[in-house]
Amino acid sequence: xxxxxxxxxxxxxxxxxxxxxxSSLAGESNLxxxxxxPSNLVxxxxxxxxxxxxxxxxxxxxxxDADIPAHLxxxxxxxxxxxxxxxxxxxxxxxxxxxxxxxxxxxxIHSVEMWQRSYKRISYAKTKVRSEVRGGGRxxxxxxxxxxxxxxxxxxxxxxxxxxSHGPRGPTSYYYMLPMKVRVxxxxxxxxxxxxxxxxxxxxxxxxxxxxxxxxxxxxxHKAWGDSVLVVDVGEDFPANILEATATLKTVNLIPxxxxxxxxxxxHEAVVLTLPTLQFLEKKLLWHDQRYTxxxxxxxxxxxxx
Amino acid sequence: MSxxxxxxxxxxxxxxxxxxxxxxxxxxxxxxxxHGRRRGRGQHxxxxxxxxxxxxxxxxxxPRLGFEGGNTPFYLSIPKxxxxxxxxxxxxxxxLSLRRLQYLIDLGRVDPTQPIDLTQLVNGRGVTxxxxxxxxxxxxxxxxxxxxxxxxxxxxxxxxxxxIAAIERxxxxxxxxxxxxxxxxxxxxxxxxxxxxQPIPRRMLPxxxxxxxxxxxxxxxxxxxxxxxxxARLALxxxxxxVLADLSKDExxxxxxxxxxxxxxxxxxxxGWVVNMAxxxxxxxxxxxxxxYFSS
Numbered sequence: 001x002x003x004x005x006x007x008x009x010x011x012x013x014x015x016x017x018x019x020x021x022x023s024s025l026a027g028e029s030n031l032x033x034x035x036x037x038p039s040n041l042v043x044x045x046x047x048x049x050x051x052x053x054x055x056x057x058x059x060x061x062x063x064x065d066a067d068i069p070a071h072l073x074x075x076x077x078x079x080x081x082x083x084x085x086x087x088x089x090x091x092x093x094x095x096x097x098x099x100x101x102x103x104x105x106x107x108x109i110h111s112v113e114m115w116q117r118s119y120k121r122i123s124y125a126k127t128k129v130r131s132e133v134r135g136g137g138r139x140x141x142x143x144x145x146x147x148x149x150x151x152x153x154x155x156x157x158x159x160x161x162x163x164x165s166h167g168p169r170g171p172t173s174y175y176y177m178l179p180m181k182v183r184v185x186x187x188x189x190x191x192x193x194x195x196x197x198x199x200x201x202x203x204x205x206x207x208x209x210x211x212x213x214x215x216x217x218x219x220x221x222h223k224a225w226g227d228s229v230l231v232v233d234v235g236e237d238f239p240a241n242i243l244e245a246t247a248t249l250k251t252v253n254l255i256p257x258x259x260x261x262x263x264x265x266x267x268h269e270a271v272v273l274t275l276p277t278l279q280f281l282e283k284k285l286l287w288h289d290q291r292y293t294x295x296x297x298x299x300x301x302x303x304x305x306x
Numbered sequence: 307m308s309x310x311x312x313x314x315x316x317x318x319x320x321x322x323x324x325x326x327x328x329x330x331x332x333x334x335x336x337x338x339x340x341h342g343r344r345r346g347r348g349q350h351x352x353x354x355x356x357x358x359x360x361x362x363x364x365x366x367x368x369p370r371l372g373f374e375g376g377n378t379p380f381y382l383s384i385p386k387x388x389x390x391x392x393x394x395x396x397x398x399x400x401x402l403s404l405r406r407l408q409y410l411i412d413l414g415r416v417d418p419t420q421p422i423d424l425t426q427l428v429n430g431r432g433v434t435x436x437x438x439x440x441x442x443x444x445x446x447x448x449x450x451x452x453x454x455x456x457x458x459x460x461x462x463x464x465x466x467x468x469x470i471a472a473i474e475r476x477x478x479x480x481x482x483x484x485x486x487x488x489x490x491x492x493x494x495x496x497x498x499x500x501x502x503x504q505p506i507p508r509r510m511l512p513x514x515x516x517x518x519x520x521x522x523x524x525x526x527x528x529x530x531x532x533x534x535x536x537x538a539r540l541a542l543x544x545x546x547x548x549v550l551a552d553l554s555k556d557e558x559x560x561x562x563x564x565x566x567x568x569x570x571x572x573x574x575x576x577x578g579w580v581v582n583m584a585x586x587x588x589x590x591x592x593x594x595x596x597x598x599y600f601s602s
Binding site: 301 | 310317334428494
């Protein structure tokens with residue numbers, strides 16, 4: 001009993017994860033023999049497939065538009081379809097290393113995530129100070145003669161029912177802006193870590209044949225993409241089928257590419273990008289590497305703003 | 307030149323074996339956060355809370371800054387002198403060395419095949435001009451005159467003699483012209499001005515004290531006589547010892563001879579016109595009184 005609990009505590013995602021963690025230390029799995037496992041466990045060693053080799057027979061569906069520095073090589077990834085039960089990839093896509101293979105700066109992901117949480121925060125907590133509490137203008141009793149302690153008002157902070165001396169004062173805003181380049185780098189680091197850990201998937205388009213949410217969930221479970229999926233596409237218009245399929249689903253969400261942010265990427269286990277999205281993201285994120293410092297805000301038109 | 311391909315960083319490989327980065331795993335870089343001071347708490351922050359012992363220090367009733375107990379304080383005992391008197395009426399010119407100009411041209415931030423204007427310099431982020439801080443433009447400084455080797459048609463607000471010689475030695479053309487503060491603000495940031503929807507104003511002529519500078523041929527002023535400028539170019543060539551190239555036989559003669567009208571702010575745009583950036587149109591006035599005003 002206790003061994004079963006300890007085994008379950010060990011394995012965050014079941015026996016497979018336990019074998020993964022354990023195998024980094026020792027060669028054998030040290031699972032107890034009387035371990036009872038649920039049947040829908042996923043083995044990452046079976047689902048994680050190696051990146052496409054250089055001489056893969058499948059066609060190269062997309063190569064990078066921007067120039068890649070000479071000492072870096074593009075990141076190669078499989079391109080799948082969203083619907084259908086076949087797990088054969090359609091082709092191979094090349095991704096720019098300066099967006100999808102930047103060094104994993106976890107401290108930047110932390111700062112961007114904290115910024116996303118707090119810049120919108122306004123705390124409305126407010127307490128009344130002794131001057132705002134109703135009453136308390138008159139001296140309760142004479143200074144001398146009554147035998148009691150001397151007081152000036154009945155609403156001073158040492159009184160019961162008096163004002164709060166150092167409480168929260170009024171709506172407080174926690175707004176601050178991280179530099180634009182830090183926020184851009186946060187997006188790049190988040191995308192790179194998703195690629196490195198195998199949680200980023202590329203899909204040719206979002207056209208699925210049935211608007212049934214159950215079909216979509218089955219396809220995702222069959223491909224073993226994870227519990228939650230974030231689907232990103234360029235533009236506001238999504239195909240009607242996928243809109244209907246994801247409308248009732250809580251764990252599968254659609255966003256346009258301009259709405260891509262670090263918090264959503266961390267919250268969802270898998271991120272799915274379409275081929276036009278890759279071009280959009282690379283263009284927008286790479287521009288900041290070699291831009292001039294702004295003369296006037298970027299909201300106003302610039303000739304080279306992507 | 308073939309670069310050896312760098313293998314992907316080890317950190318990304320290490321990341322493959324680690325748990326998924328999620329909202330529960332994030333942590334700031336150790337050492338990046340530090341707790342602030344909390345007064346009045348605990349053994350060390352409490353007791354007198356860092357205010358000292360009794361007196362004005364603890365009670366917060368210290369006199370104003372600069373007070374010296376009653377004798378005449380230092381800042382009153384020194385007599386006044388007009389070092390900074392009229393500082394807001396003194397025109398300042400941001401220096402631009404020929405070395406920096408050559409650097410910008412070499413890096414491709416400034417295009418020498420077009421006339422170089424203050425707008426082009428600011429677009430290439432070569433200089434930063436602040437019209438609100440009494441800046442009246444850019445002055446050409448002669449540091450780097452010996453290494454300067456670019457043929458340019460440049461327009462600045464002030465230039466030293468050696469800088470003029472360095473530019474003309476390479477076959478270029480230099481003009482000094484005056485921009486009043488409003489025109490300068492429009493010149494360095496044209497896009498915010500066009501979005502305002504106002505007609506391009508006329509550039510004002512220089513004030514009484516600046517007219518002698520801009521009408522003198524030695525300074526290549528824009529109000530000077532072209533004949534005198536030609537003679538001044540020859541004289542300068544003789545003084546500094548270089549052969550003056552004949553511009554009329556130059557292939558870029560048309561570009562080198564582009565000069566702005568005395569009331570014009572932008573090349574190709576006349577005062578009175580309204581630029582509509584959203585619809586990419588230019589609106590020109592048709593009323594004759596307005597035309598007469600703007601072309602006077």
